[in-house]
Amino acid sequence: xxxxxxxxxxxxxxxxxxxxxxxxxxxxxxxxxxxxxxxxxxxxxxxxxxxxxxxxxxxxxxxxxxxxxxxxxxxxxxxxxxxxxxxxxxxxxxxxxxxxxxxxxxxxxxxxxxxxxxxxxxxxxxxxxxxxxxxxxxxxxxxxxxxxxxxxxxxxxxxxxxxxxxxxxxxxxxxxxxxxxxxxxxxxxxxxxxxxxxxxxxxxxxxxxxxxxxxxxxxxxxxxxxxxxxxxxxxxxxxxxxxxxxxxxxxxxxxxxxxxxxxxxxxxxxxxxxxxxxxxxxxxxx
Amino acid sequence: xxxxxxxxxxxxxxxxxxxxxxxxxxxxxxxxxxxxxxxxxxxxxxxxxxxxxxxxxxxxxxxxxxxxxxxxxxxxxxxxxxxxxxxxxxxxxxxxxxxxxxxxxxxxxxxxxxxxxxxxxxxxxxxxxxxxxxxxxxxxxxxxxxxxxxxxxxxxxxxxxxxxxxxxxxxxxxxxxxxxx
Numbered sequence: 379x380x381x382x383x384x385x386x387x388x389x390x391x392x393x394x395x396x397x398x399x400x401x402x403x404x405x406x407x408x409x410x411x412x413x414x415x416x417x418x419x420x421x422x423x424x425x426x427x428x429x430x431x432x433x434x435x436x437x438x439x440x441x442x443x444x445x446x447x448x449x450x451x452x453x454x455x456x457x458x459x460x461x462x463x464x465x466x467x468x469x470x471x472x473x474x475x476x477x478x479x480x481x482x483x484x485x486x487x488x489x490x491x492x493x494x495x496x497x498x499x500x501x502x503x504x505x506x507x508x509x510x511x512x513x514x515x516x517x518x519x520x521x522x523x524x525x526x527x528x529x530x531x532x533x534x535x536x537x538x539x540x541x542x543x544x545x546x547x548x549x550x551x552x553x554x555x556x557x558x559x560x561x562x563x564x565x566x567x568x569x570x571x572x573x574x575x576x577x578x579x580x581x582x583x584x585x586x587x588x589x590x591x592x593x594x595x596x597x598x599x600x601x602x603x604x605x606x607x608x609x610x611x612x613x614x615x616x617x618x619x620x621x622x623x624x625x626x627x628x629x630x631x632x633x634x635x636x637x638x639x640x641x642x643x644x645x646x647x648x649x650x651x652x653x654x655x656x657x658x659x660x661x662x663x664x
Numbered sequence: 665x666x667x668x669x670x671x672x673x674x675x676x677x678x679x680x681x682x683x684x685x686x687x688x689x690x691x692x693x694x695x696x697x698x699x700x701x702x703x704x705x706x707x708x709x710x711x712x713x714x715x716x717x718x719x720x721x722x723x724x725x726x727x728x729x730x731x732x733x734x735x736x737x738x739x740x741x742x743x744x745x746x747x748x749x750x751x752x753x754x755x756x757x758x759x760x761x762x763x764x765x766x767x768x769x770x771x772x773x774x775x776x777x778x779x780x781x782x783x784x785x786x787x788x789x790x791x792x793x794x795x796x797x798x799x800x801x802x803x804x805x806x807x808x809x810x811x812x813x814x815x816x817x818x819x820x821x822x823x824x825x826x827x828x829x830x831x832x833x834x835x836x837x838x839x840x841x842x843x844x845x
Protein backbone atom coordinates (compact mmCIF):
# COMPACT_ATOMS: atom_id res chain seq x y z
CA UNK A 379 0.00 0.00 0.00
CA UNK A 380 2.80 2.36 1.01
CA UNK A 381 4.74 1.50 -2.14
CA UNK A 382 1.70 2.20 -4.27
CA UNK A 383 1.19 5.56 -2.61
CA UNK A 384 4.81 6.51 -3.20
CA UNK A 385 4.64 5.42 -6.82
CA UNK A 386 1.38 7.29 -7.31
CA UNK A 387 2.84 10.43 -5.75
CA UNK A 388 5.94 10.13 -7.93
CA UNK A 389 3.83 9.64 -11.01
CA UNK A 390 1.54 12.55 -10.12
CA UNK A 391 4.50 14.81 -9.47
CA UNK A 392 6.17 13.73 -12.70
CA UNK A 393 2.97 14.32 -14.69
CA UNK A 394 2.44 17.64 -13.00
CA UNK A 395 6.03 18.67 -13.54
CA UNK A 396 6.15 17.59 -17.16
CA UNK A 397 2.61 18.58 -18.10
CA UNK A 398 1.85 21.66 -16.09
CA UNK A 399 5.32 23.09 -15.87
CA UNK A 400 8.18 22.80 -13.42
CA UNK A 401 7.05 22.66 -9.83
CA UNK A 402 10.46 23.92 -8.82
CA UNK A 403 10.09 27.16 -10.75
CA UNK A 404 10.26 29.95 -8.27
CA UNK A 405 11.67 27.61 -5.64
CA UNK A 406 14.78 26.38 -7.39
CA UNK A 407 16.89 28.21 -9.93
CA UNK A 408 16.62 27.03 -13.51
CA UNK A 409 19.35 24.40 -13.86
CA UNK A 410 22.25 25.20 -16.14
CA UNK A 411 23.87 22.58 -18.30
CA UNK A 412 27.62 22.91 -18.56
CA UNK A 413 29.28 20.64 -21.03
CA UNK A 414 32.72 21.68 -19.93
CA UNK A 415 33.84 21.51 -16.31
CA UNK A 416 34.00 24.72 -14.29
CA UNK A 417 37.22 26.15 -12.95
CA UNK A 418 37.34 26.38 -9.19
CA UNK A 419 40.84 27.84 -8.78
CA UNK A 420 44.14 28.00 -10.59
CA UNK A 421 47.58 26.73 -9.65
CA UNK A 422 50.37 28.31 -11.65
CA UNK A 423 48.16 28.85 -14.66
CA UNK A 424 46.61 25.40 -14.49
CA UNK A 425 42.86 25.50 -13.98
CA UNK A 426 41.73 23.13 -11.28
CA UNK A 427 38.18 22.24 -12.25
CA UNK A 428 35.33 20.94 -10.14
CA UNK A 429 35.48 17.61 -11.97
CA UNK A 430 39.18 17.30 -11.24
CA UNK A 431 38.54 18.09 -7.58
CA UNK A 432 35.84 15.47 -7.63
CA UNK A 433 38.24 12.95 -9.17
CA UNK A 434 40.78 13.69 -6.44
CA UNK A 435 38.15 13.45 -3.73
CA UNK A 436 36.94 10.15 -5.15
CA UNK A 437 40.51 8.85 -5.38
CA UNK A 438 41.10 9.90 -1.79
CA UNK A 439 37.92 8.16 -0.62
CA UNK A 440 38.84 4.99 -2.55
CA UNK A 441 42.40 5.03 -1.18
CA UNK A 442 41.13 5.59 2.38
CA UNK A 443 38.46 2.92 2.05
CA UNK A 444 40.84 0.28 0.75
CA UNK A 445 43.72 1.47 2.95
CA UNK A 446 41.62 1.21 6.11
CA UNK A 447 39.95 -1.99 5.03
CA UNK A 448 43.20 -3.78 4.30
CA UNK A 449 45.34 -2.19 7.03
CA UNK A 450 45.25 -5.24 9.25
CA UNK A 451 44.46 -8.22 7.11
CA UNK A 452 43.15 -11.11 9.14
CA UNK A 453 42.41 -14.67 8.13
CA UNK A 454 39.01 -14.23 9.75
CA UNK A 455 37.98 -10.90 8.20
CA UNK A 456 36.07 -8.06 9.82
CA UNK A 457 33.10 -6.45 8.12
CA UNK A 458 35.00 -3.94 5.98
CA UNK A 459 37.71 -6.40 5.05
CA UNK A 460 35.06 -9.00 4.28
CA UNK A 461 33.15 -6.58 2.08
CA UNK A 462 36.31 -5.48 0.22
CA UNK A 463 37.38 -9.08 -0.23
CA UNK A 464 33.96 -9.94 -1.60
CA UNK A 465 34.11 -6.92 -3.93
CA UNK A 466 37.61 -7.67 -5.23
CA UNK A 467 36.95 -11.40 -5.48
CA UNK A 468 33.80 -10.76 -7.52
CA UNK A 469 35.72 -8.47 -9.88
CA UNK A 470 38.56 -10.96 -10.10
CA UNK A 471 36.12 -13.76 -10.81
CA UNK A 472 34.61 -11.69 -13.62
CA UNK A 473 38.04 -11.02 -15.14
CA UNK A 474 39.14 -14.64 -14.73
CA UNK A 475 35.91 -15.85 -16.29
CA UNK A 476 36.71 -14.01 -19.52
CA UNK A 477 40.52 -13.82 -19.59
CA UNK A 478 41.16 -17.22 -18.04
CA UNK A 479 43.63 -18.11 -15.30
CA UNK A 480 46.59 -17.25 -17.52
CA UNK A 481 45.81 -13.57 -18.04
CA UNK A 482 43.53 -12.80 -15.08
CA UNK A 483 46.33 -11.77 -12.73
CA UNK A 484 48.25 -9.47 -15.08
CA UNK A 485 45.05 -7.90 -16.44
CA UNK A 486 43.31 -7.43 -13.14
CA UNK A 487 44.98 -4.31 -11.61
CA UNK A 488 44.24 -1.98 -14.55
CA UNK A 489 40.76 -3.36 -15.14
CA UNK A 490 39.75 -3.23 -11.48
CA UNK A 491 41.08 0.32 -11.16
CA UNK A 492 39.01 1.35 -14.18
CA UNK A 493 35.89 -0.20 -12.65
CA UNK A 494 36.45 1.26 -9.19
CA UNK A 495 37.33 4.72 -10.47
CA UNK A 496 34.36 4.98 -12.85
CA UNK A 497 31.83 3.50 -10.43
CA UNK A 498 32.94 5.49 -7.41
CA UNK A 499 33.01 8.71 -9.43
CA UNK A 500 29.43 8.09 -10.52
CA UNK A 501 28.23 7.09 -7.06
CA UNK A 502 30.03 9.90 -5.25
CA UNK A 503 28.31 12.39 -7.56
CA UNK A 504 24.96 11.37 -6.05
CA UNK A 505 25.97 12.80 -2.68
CA UNK A 506 24.12 16.03 -1.80
CA UNK A 507 27.36 18.03 -1.60
CA UNK A 508 27.76 17.70 -5.37
CA UNK A 509 24.75 19.72 -6.55
CA UNK A 510 24.48 21.96 -3.50
CA UNK A 511 27.99 23.09 -2.52
CA UNK A 512 29.78 25.68 -4.58
CA UNK A 513 30.19 29.30 -5.38
CA UNK A 514 26.98 31.31 -5.36
CA UNK A 515 25.84 33.52 -8.19
CA UNK A 516 22.74 35.52 -8.86
CA UNK A 517 20.33 35.23 -11.71
CA UNK A 518 17.01 36.97 -12.08
CA UNK A 519 17.39 38.22 -8.53
CA UNK A 520 17.76 34.68 -7.20
CA UNK A 521 20.88 33.23 -5.62
CA UNK A 522 22.06 29.91 -6.99
CA UNK A 523 25.13 27.70 -7.11
CA UNK A 524 26.86 29.14 -10.14
CA UNK A 525 30.01 27.05 -9.85
CA UNK A 526 29.78 23.70 -8.13
CA UNK A 527 32.72 22.76 -5.99
CA UNK A 528 32.42 19.14 -7.06
CA UNK A 529 31.01 17.64 -10.19
CA UNK A 530 31.11 14.04 -11.34
CA UNK A 531 34.42 13.48 -13.10
CA UNK A 532 32.61 11.34 -15.65
CA UNK A 533 30.89 14.47 -16.96
CA UNK A 534 34.29 15.95 -17.83
CA UNK A 535 35.27 14.57 -21.21
CA UNK A 536 38.92 14.60 -20.19
CA UNK A 537 38.33 11.82 -17.66
CA UNK A 538 36.61 9.36 -20.04
CA UNK A 539 39.19 10.27 -22.66
CA UNK A 540 42.05 9.58 -20.25
CA UNK A 541 40.51 6.22 -19.34
CA UNK A 542 39.91 5.43 -23.02
CA UNK A 543 43.59 6.16 -23.79
CA UNK A 544 44.66 3.94 -20.87
CA UNK A 545 42.33 1.21 -22.08
CA UNK A 546 43.61 1.56 -25.66
CA UNK A 547 47.26 1.44 -24.57
CA UNK A 548 46.46 -1.51 -22.30
CA UNK A 549 45.05 -3.83 -24.94
CA UNK A 550 47.42 -2.72 -27.69
CA UNK A 551 50.46 -3.23 -25.46
CA UNK A 552 49.18 -6.68 -24.54
CA UNK A 553 48.58 -7.43 -28.20
CA UNK A 554 52.19 -6.56 -28.99
CA UNK A 555 53.45 -8.47 -25.96
CA UNK A 556 51.55 -11.54 -27.06
CA UNK A 557 52.33 -11.48 -30.76
CA UNK A 558 55.26 -9.05 -31.03
CA UNK A 559 55.54 -7.60 -34.54
CA UNK A 560 53.09 -10.24 -35.78
CA UNK A 561 50.34 -8.21 -34.13
CA UNK A 562 50.70 -5.63 -36.91
CA UNK A 563 49.74 -8.24 -39.49
CA UNK A 564 46.24 -7.94 -38.10
CA UNK A 565 46.11 -4.44 -39.61
CA UNK A 566 48.49 -4.58 -42.53
CA UNK A 567 47.43 -7.41 -44.80
CA UNK A 568 49.00 -7.32 -48.20
CA UNK A 569 48.46 -9.37 -51.28
CA UNK A 570 44.70 -9.28 -51.42
CA UNK A 571 42.84 -5.96 -51.83
CA UNK A 572 39.88 -7.17 -49.75
CA UNK A 573 42.15 -8.33 -46.95
CA UNK A 574 44.03 -5.04 -47.14
CA UNK A 575 40.77 -3.19 -46.81
CA UNK A 576 39.68 -5.37 -43.87
CA UNK A 577 43.03 -4.75 -42.18
CA UNK A 578 42.60 -1.03 -42.66
CA UNK A 579 39.09 -1.19 -41.21
CA UNK A 580 40.49 -3.15 -38.27
CA UNK A 581 43.13 -0.48 -37.70
CA UNK A 582 40.52 2.28 -37.82
CA UNK A 583 38.21 0.33 -35.52
CA UNK A 584 40.95 0.16 -32.90
CA UNK A 585 41.27 3.94 -32.87
CA UNK A 586 37.51 4.36 -33.01
CA UNK A 587 37.37 2.43 -29.75
CA UNK A 588 38.98 5.39 -27.98
CA UNK A 589 36.21 7.65 -29.24
CA UNK A 590 33.43 5.19 -28.46
CA UNK A 591 34.81 4.56 -24.99
CA UNK A 592 35.06 8.28 -24.34
CA UNK A 593 31.67 9.33 -25.55
CA UNK A 594 29.79 6.37 -24.11
CA UNK A 595 30.94 7.15 -20.58
CA UNK A 596 30.83 10.90 -21.02
CA UNK A 597 27.35 10.80 -22.56
CA UNK A 598 25.90 8.52 -19.93
CA UNK A 599 27.36 10.41 -17.01
CA UNK A 600 26.39 13.81 -18.38
CA UNK A 601 22.90 12.60 -19.28
CA UNK A 602 22.50 11.20 -15.78
CA UNK A 603 23.51 14.50 -14.25
CA UNK A 604 21.14 16.44 -16.50
CA UNK A 605 18.27 14.04 -15.79
CA UNK A 606 18.79 14.43 -12.05
CA UNK A 607 18.92 18.24 -12.32
CA UNK A 608 15.84 18.33 -14.51
CA UNK A 609 13.78 15.88 -12.48
CA UNK A 610 14.64 17.75 -9.30
CA UNK A 611 13.64 21.03 -10.91
CA UNK A 612 10.47 19.62 -12.43
CA UNK A 613 9.12 17.57 -9.54
CA UNK A 614 11.24 18.51 -6.49
CA UNK A 615 10.03 15.60 -4.30
CA UNK A 616 9.99 11.83 -4.49
CA UNK A 617 10.44 11.41 -8.27
CA UNK A 618 14.17 12.34 -8.22
CA UNK A 619 14.73 9.53 -5.72
CA UNK A 620 13.76 7.02 -8.39
CA UNK A 621 16.25 8.60 -10.76
CA UNK A 622 18.91 8.58 -8.06
CA UNK A 623 18.34 4.83 -7.80
CA UNK A 624 18.61 4.59 -11.56
CA UNK A 625 21.87 6.55 -11.52
CA UNK A 626 23.36 4.16 -8.95
CA UNK A 627 22.61 1.38 -11.40
CA UNK A 628 23.88 3.38 -14.40
CA UNK A 629 27.16 4.14 -12.59
CA UNK A 630 27.76 0.45 -11.90
CA UNK A 631 26.72 -0.60 -15.39
CA UNK A 632 28.93 1.99 -17.09
CA UNK A 633 31.90 0.96 -14.95
CA UNK A 634 31.23 -2.67 -15.80
CA UNK A 635 30.84 -1.90 -19.51
CA UNK A 636 34.08 0.11 -19.60
CA UNK A 637 35.98 -2.59 -17.76
CA UNK A 638 34.29 -5.42 -19.66
CA UNK A 639 35.01 -3.95 -23.09
CA UNK A 640 38.63 -3.25 -22.17
CA UNK A 641 38.89 -6.85 -20.98
CA UNK A 642 37.30 -8.26 -24.12
CA UNK A 643 39.55 -6.16 -26.37
CA UNK A 644 42.60 -7.24 -24.38
CA UNK A 645 41.61 -10.91 -24.55
CA UNK A 646 40.97 -10.52 -28.27
CA UNK A 647 44.40 -8.90 -28.66
CA UNK A 648 46.28 -11.67 -26.88
CA UNK A 649 44.24 -14.52 -28.31
CA UNK A 650 45.16 -16.34 -31.51
CA UNK A 651 44.13 -14.18 -34.38
CA UNK A 652 43.79 -15.18 -37.98
CA UNK A 653 41.72 -13.86 -40.81
CA UNK A 654 44.35 -13.71 -43.48
CA UNK A 655 45.25 -17.32 -43.55
CA UNK A 656 47.48 -17.58 -40.55
CA UNK A 657 47.13 -17.55 -36.84
CA UNK A 658 49.43 -16.63 -34.02
CA UNK A 659 49.35 -18.38 -30.72
CA UNK A 660 49.01 -16.10 -27.75
CA UNK A 661 52.31 -15.57 -26.05
CA UNK A 662 52.99 -16.17 -22.39
CA UNK A 663 52.68 -13.05 -20.26
CA UNK A 664 56.04 -11.82 -19.04
CA UNK B 665 30.94 33.43 -2.09
CA UNK B 666 31.44 34.66 -5.59
CA UNK B 667 31.52 32.29 -8.48
CA UNK B 668 34.82 31.84 -10.27
CA UNK B 669 34.40 32.64 -13.98
CA UNK B 670 33.65 29.63 -16.12
CA UNK B 671 36.26 28.04 -18.31
CA UNK B 672 37.00 29.82 -21.51
CA UNK B 673 36.33 26.64 -23.45
CA UNK B 674 32.69 26.74 -22.48
CA UNK B 675 32.22 29.71 -24.69
CA UNK B 676 33.72 27.82 -27.60
CA UNK B 677 31.61 25.93 -30.05
CA UNK B 678 31.81 22.43 -31.54
CA UNK B 679 34.26 19.98 -30.01
CA UNK B 680 35.86 22.83 -28.08
CA UNK B 681 32.63 23.22 -26.11
CA UNK B 682 33.25 19.80 -24.58
CA UNK B 683 36.24 21.24 -22.73
CA UNK B 684 38.99 18.95 -23.92
CA UNK B 685 42.11 20.14 -22.15
CA UNK B 686 45.42 18.35 -22.58
CA UNK B 687 46.72 19.40 -19.18
CA UNK B 688 43.58 18.10 -17.49
CA UNK B 689 43.90 14.94 -19.54
CA UNK B 690 47.46 14.48 -18.34
CA UNK B 691 46.41 15.13 -14.74
CA UNK B 692 43.68 12.50 -15.06
CA UNK B 693 46.21 10.04 -16.46
CA UNK B 694 48.60 10.73 -13.59
CA UNK B 695 45.71 10.54 -11.12
CA UNK B 696 44.70 7.17 -12.52
CA UNK B 697 48.27 5.90 -12.38
CA UNK B 698 48.67 7.01 -8.76
CA UNK B 699 45.31 5.52 -7.79
CA UNK B 700 46.18 2.30 -9.63
CA UNK B 701 49.51 2.08 -7.79
CA UNK B 702 47.86 2.72 -4.42
CA UNK B 703 45.17 0.16 -5.10
CA UNK B 704 47.72 -2.32 -6.39
CA UNK B 705 49.88 -2.18 -3.27
CA UNK B 706 47.21 -1.58 -0.63
CA UNK B 707 44.25 -3.46 -2.04
CA UNK B 708 44.78 -5.96 -4.84
CA UNK B 709 48.06 -7.36 -3.61
CA UNK B 710 46.89 -7.65 0.00
CA UNK B 711 43.38 -8.89 -0.75
CA UNK B 712 44.33 -11.33 -3.50
CA UNK B 713 47.29 -12.46 -1.36
CA UNK B 714 44.94 -13.03 1.57
CA UNK B 715 42.46 -14.88 -0.64
CA UNK B 716 45.28 -17.06 -1.97
CA UNK B 717 46.60 -17.62 1.55
CA UNK B 718 43.13 -18.47 2.81
CA UNK B 719 42.43 -20.84 -0.04
CA UNK B 720 45.80 -22.59 0.48
CA UNK B 721 45.04 -22.75 4.19
CA UNK B 722 41.62 -24.24 3.51
CA UNK B 723 43.19 -26.67 1.03
CA UNK B 724 45.84 -27.64 3.58
CA UNK B 725 43.18 -28.06 6.25
CA UNK B 726 41.13 -30.24 3.94
CA UNK B 727 44.19 -32.28 3.04
CA UNK B 728 45.08 -32.58 6.72
CA UNK B 729 41.52 -33.63 7.54
CA UNK B 730 41.64 -36.16 4.72
CA UNK B 731 45.00 -37.44 5.96
CA UNK B 732 43.66 -37.68 9.50
CA UNK B 733 40.56 -39.47 8.23
CA UNK B 734 42.72 -41.90 6.27
CA UNK B 735 45.01 -42.49 9.24
CA UNK B 736 42.04 -43.00 11.51
CA UNK B 737 40.56 -45.45 9.02
CA UNK B 738 43.87 -47.28 8.77
CA UNK B 739 44.11 -47.41 12.54
CA UNK B 740 40.55 -48.66 12.79
CA UNK B 741 41.26 -51.29 10.17
CA UNK B 742 44.47 -52.29 11.97
CA UNK B 743 42.58 -52.44 15.25
CA UNK B 744 39.82 -54.51 13.70
CA UNK B 745 42.43 -56.75 12.10
CA UNK B 746 44.28 -57.26 15.40
CA UNK B 747 40.94 -57.78 17.17
CA UNK B 748 39.99 -60.36 14.56
CA UNK B 749 43.41 -62.02 14.85
CA UNK B 750 43.13 -61.97 18.64
CA UNK B 751 39.67 -63.47 18.47
CA UNK B 752 40.88 -66.13 16.07
CA UNK B 753 43.93 -66.83 18.25
CA UNK B 754 41.66 -67.03 21.30
CA UNK B 755 39.31 -69.38 19.53
CA UNK B 756 42.21 -71.47 18.35
CA UNK B 757 43.69 -71.55 21.88
CA UNK B 758 40.29 -72.48 23.24
CA UNK B 759 39.96 -75.26 20.67
CA UNK B 760 43.45 -76.47 21.47
CA UNK B 761 42.69 -76.33 25.19
CA UNK B 762 39.47 -78.27 24.62
CA UNK B 763 41.33 -80.80 22.54
CA UNK B 764 44.06 -81.09 25.17
CA UNK B 765 41.47 -81.42 27.90
CA UNK B 766 39.67 -84.10 25.90
CA UNK B 767 42.94 -85.84 25.29
CA UNK B 768 43.84 -85.57 28.96
CA UNK B 769 40.41 -86.79 29.99
CA UNK B 770 40.72 -89.75 27.66
CA UNK B 771 44.21 -90.43 28.94
CA UNK B 772 42.98 -90.25 32.52
CA UNK B 773 40.01 -92.46 31.73
CA UNK B 774 42.27 -94.93 29.96
CA UNK B 775 44.69 -94.85 32.83
CA UNK B 776 41.85 -95.30 35.32
CA UNK B 777 40.49 -98.17 33.29
CA UNK B 778 43.94 -99.76 33.15
CA UNK B 779 44.47 -99.27 36.87
CA UNK B 780 41.02 -100.64 37.61
CA UNK B 781 41.73 -103.67 35.43
CA UNK B 782 45.07 -104.07 37.13
CA UNK B 783 43.45 -103.80 40.55
CA UNK B 784 40.79 -106.25 39.52
CA UNK B 785 43.39 -108.62 38.21
CA UNK B 786 45.41 -108.24 41.36
CA UNK B 787 42.30 -108.79 43.47
CA UNK B 788 41.46 -111.86 41.45
CA UNK B 789 44.99 -113.07 41.81
CA UNK B 790 44.91 -112.51 45.53
CA UNK B 791 41.52 -114.23 45.79
CA UNK B 792 42.83 -117.10 43.76
CA UNK B 793 45.94 -117.31 45.92
CA UNK B 794 43.81 -117.11 49.06
CA UNK B 795 41.52 -119.78 47.74
CA UNK B 796 44.41 -121.96 46.67
CA UNK B 797 46.02 -121.41 50.04
CA UNK B 798 42.76 -122.23 51.76
CA UNK B 799 42.25 -125.30 49.62
CA UNK B 800 45.82 -126.31 50.23
CA UNK B 801 45.41 -125.74 53.90
CA UNK B 802 42.12 -127.66 53.98
CA UNK B 803 43.71 -130.33 51.94
CA UNK B 804 46.70 -130.58 54.20
CA UNK B 805 44.62 -130.38 57.32
CA UNK B 806 42.13 -132.88 55.97
CA UNK B 807 44.98 -135.22 55.08
CA UNK B 808 46.47 -134.88 58.52
CA UNK B 809 43.06 -135.39 60.01
CA UNK B 810 42.49 -138.41 57.86
CA UNK B 811 45.87 -139.78 58.84
CA UNK B 812 45.11 -139.02 62.49
CA UNK B 813 41.71 -140.63 62.16
CA UNK B 814 43.23 -143.64 60.48
CA UNK B 815 45.81 -143.93 63.21
CA UNK B 816 43.09 -143.84 65.80
CA UNK B 817 41.01 -146.36 63.88
CA UNK B 818 43.92 -148.61 63.69
CA UNK B 819 44.61 -148.12 67.38
CA UNK B 820 41.02 -148.89 68.42
CA UNK B 821 38.80 -151.74 67.53
CA UNK B 822 37.20 -151.31 64.33
CA UNK B 823 33.48 -151.57 65.30
CA UNK B 824 30.85 -149.56 63.64
CA UNK B 825 30.17 -147.31 66.55
CA UNK B 826 33.80 -146.68 67.22
CA UNK B 827 34.27 -145.93 63.57
CA UNK B 828 31.47 -143.37 63.61
CA UNK B 829 32.74 -141.86 66.80
CA UNK B 830 36.17 -141.52 65.33
CA UNK B 831 34.85 -139.80 62.26
CA UNK B 832 32.71 -137.41 64.31
CA UNK B 833 35.65 -136.66 66.54
CA UNK B 834 37.84 -135.95 63.58
CA UNK B 835 35.25 -133.69 62.07
CA UNK B 836 34.76 -131.89 65.37
CA UNK B 837 38.51 -131.31 65.62
CA UNK B 838 38.58 -130.00 62.13
CA UNK B 839 35.71 -127.57 62.82
CA UNK B 840 37.45 -126.49 65.99
CA UNK B 841 40.65 -126.00 64.00
CA UNK B 842 38.82 -123.98 61.35
CA UNK B 843 37.14 -121.80 63.98
CA UNK B 844 40.54 -120.98 65.47
CA UNK B 845 41.82 -119.98 62.16
